[in-house]
Amino acid sequence: MSLISVGTMAFDAIETPFGKTDRIVGGSATYVAYAASNFVKPVQQISIIGNDFDQSILDDLTRRGVQLDGVERVPNQPSFFWSGRYHMDMNTRDTLVTDLNVLANFNPQVPASYQGAEFLMLGNLMPKLQKQVIDQLTQRPKLIVMDTMNFWMDIAMDDLLVNLRMIDVLLVNDSEARQLTNEFSLVKAARKILDMGPRFLIIKKGEHGALLFHENHVFYAPALPLEDVFDPTGAGDTFAGGFMGHIAKTRDISFDNMKTAIIVGSAMASFCVEKFGPARLQELSKAEIEERVQDFVDLVQFDIDLV
Amino acid sequence: MSLISVGTMAFDAIETPFGKTDRIVGGSATYVAYAASNFVKPVQQISIIGNDFDQSILDDLTRRGVQLDGVERVPNQPSFFWSGRYHMDMNTRDTLVTDLNVLANFNPQVPASYQGAEFLMLGNLMPKLQKQVIDQLTQRPKLIVMDTMNFWMDIAMDDLLVNLRMIDVLLVNDSEARQLTNEFSLVKAARKILDMGPRFLIIKKGEHGALLFHENHVFYAPALPLEDVFDPTGAGDTFAGGFMGHIAKTRDISFDNMKTAIIVGSAMASFCVEKFGPARLQELSKAEIEERVQDFVDLVQFDIDLV
Numbered sequence A, B: 001m002s003l004i005s006v007g008t009m010a011f012d013a014i015e016t017p018f019g020k021t022d023r024i025v026g027g028s029a030t031y032v033a034y035a036a037s038n039f040v041k042p043v044q045q046i047s048i049i050g051n052d053f054d055q056s057i058l059d060d061l062t063r064r065g066v067q068l069d070g071v072e073r074v075p076n077q078p079s080f081f082w083s084g085r086y087h088m089d090m091n092t093r094d095t096l097v098t099d100l101n102v103l104a105n106f107n108p109q110v111p112a113s114y115q116g117a118e119f120l121m122l123g124n125l126m127p128k129l130q131k132q133v134i135d136q137l138t139q140r141p142k143l144i145v146m147d148t149m150n151f152w153m154d155i156a157m158d159d160l161l162v163n164l165r166m167i168d169v170l171l172v173n174d175s176e177a178r179q180l181t182n183e184f185s186l187v188k189a190a191r192k193i194l195d196m197g198p199r200f201l202i203i204k205k206g207e208h209g210a211l212l213f214h215e216n217h218v219f220y221a222p223a224l225p226l227e228d229v230f231d232p233t234g235a236g237d238t239f240a241g242g243f244m245g246h247i248a249k250t251r252d253i254s255f256d257n258m259k260t261a262i263i264v265g266s267a268m269a270s271f272c273v274e275k276f277g278p279a280r281l282q283e284l285s286k287a288e289i290e291e292r293v294q295d296f297v298d299l300v301q302f303d304i305d306l307v
Helices: A028-036 A055-063 A101-105 A127-136 A150-155 A157-164 A174-181 A186-195 A235-250 A255-272 A286-300 B028-036 B055-063 B101-105 B127-136 B150-155 B157-164 B174-181 B186-195 B235-250 B255-272 B286-300
Strands: A003-006 A010-016 A024-026 A043-049 A066-073 A080-086 A093-099 A119-122 A143-147 A169-173 A200-204 A210-214 A217-221 B003-006 B010-016 B024-026 B043-049 B066-073 B080-086 B093-099 B119-122 B143-147 B169-173 B200-204 B210-214 B217-221
Touching: A003 A028, A003 A127, A003 A235, A010 A093, A024 A028, A028 A043, A028 A055, A028 A235, A028 A255, A043 A101, A055 A066, A080 A101, A119 A127, A119 A235, A127 A157, A143 A235, A150 A157, A150 A174, A169 A174, A169 A235, A174 A186, A174 A200, A186 A200, A186 A210, A200 A235, A200 A255, A210 A255, A217 A255, A217 B286, A235 A255, A255 A286, A286 B217, B003 B028, B003 B127, B003 B235, B010 B093, B024 B028, B028 B043, B028 B055, B028 B235, B028 B255, B043 B101, B055 B066, B080 B101, B119 B127, B119 B235, B127 B157, B143 B235, B150 B157, B150 B174, B169 B174, B169 B235, B174 B186, B174 B200, B186 B200, B186 B210, B200 B235, B200 B255, B210 B255, B217 B255, B235 B255, B255 B286
Parallel strands: A003 A043, A003 A119, A010 A080, A043 A066, A119 A143, A143 A169, A169 A200, B003 B043, B003 B119, B010 B080, B043 B066, B119 B143, B143 B169, B169 B200
Antiparallel strands: A010 A024, A080 A093, A200 A210, A210 A217, B010 B024, B080 B093, B200 B210, B210 B217
8 A cells, every 4th residue: 555755855944923943854855755654654745855955854754764775965066945935824825935955857767566555635836847757657547646836837738738628636726726717706716627537626715614516416524623833844745645645555545545644644734834844744643633633523523403 | 582782784886807787785784684584583773774775675684684774764865875896816805985974863763663683683783782782782682793994993993892891702804903903913813802801702714714812722614615796795794694693593602512603604604605795595495594504514513542
């Protein structure tokens, strides 16, 4: 039940209304690995890092069953660096710095040892690189999940549309769903996106939860109302990691199991925002995860007996 | 199992990105009555109308079990009139015209025939008028639910705070909860509001659903993702009417039954936005309501079996 995860491993510097960090570890594949490795081993990582990436993080991930054979290490360049400032609502942010560094020459290669993986998580990356990974696989995974962002819709829409024909599940947020389809109604946007290729669509709405669309079914997973959202960085990737981890663990790609996977992803994301960067994910226990999932059950369950 | 409902009966002129109406019937108590009368009879209305209000609407409400003894009819003045324009997101709107007309002299009186009602719905009105109704009741209702708005927080906060000590359930939207408490986090805002008096708090989040807070419990009711939100006018009042109608019908004021009542309210609100004004509510069948409630069950139910 192996899972290949492709994405960035990076440094972030983050400002929120509640605090500020200098360079801490980040990157989509880092968050996916921390979340998914609670549910499935191995997580087979494909990424690129520079000479400055923390060995202690690599060791920690290895201990958690994350394989790093597909992580290219560039000796004489720094890792990808992103810096941003969140607004009060935590749903919007300004990018302050984007230093591509090693990411400018990322040429993802699937190690022979990863071939045959059942599940593929394509983190947010240039669409051509995401496709390059799919093209290298000798056997099509049972489920391909892809994340993307508005930036690629602006500059690489044709490539993105090609990918949409190759994947099973697309992960976007509400504004990205609207941009991709020119539809304001998320229901209409979802219908158009499902016509573009993916059989499943997850629309993330931050503090307002997430929607799963499939054929003419829809599922609404709430977000847990939190006292404080300390730092939303990585929450979307952590959601993806929890979702994918549950799917890979159960090997069940039915709509019903995806609902459960979304709840698991939402639970993982709710931890992520409690501290800066992946700090909260690094200290999580299995018992805490189960308790948080139960919080989601309590949050939405109700009895109907109208007659 | 009678329910007193206090609020406006009015005319609205509405512009949305999807269309425009001239003067159609509206007002908080009108929407509450249309929604609640599906579940409970009588609905005992307290309001004020001018010489221009449609007799056909009054007849229709009467047929539905709405008592109008508490509705004052002013012979030589027009009814309250509001006109507004919604933005694309349908969560924000600009008020174009507010003509108080008869509402300027509203002096709500509880008819003797309404005394002993078990449930009281205080629609959005000047806090002093809401209190005046409570003060006239010879027997305290089993449950008092109050709606309000940011306008009263701006100009009558002291009166509003007095009311909060007298009621059981407060209904506000997310921005009003924030304004009332100076807290951005809805969880923190909820805790402060529960300290101000009400034992239950419902925070409406429009297309993002609604939250119910009680002690340290929280329930998240989603909104049904809709293809089109045609006109959100009255959706909050319709929600209140469905909520209150279910509570009054079941006479059960437990937290668990309030969850169900919120789902019923959400279902009613999802109908309201499908047409201009109360048009969709006027044509609803019992079967449609039950089907819509079932849609909410399908929307949120999931199985958890993590082990």
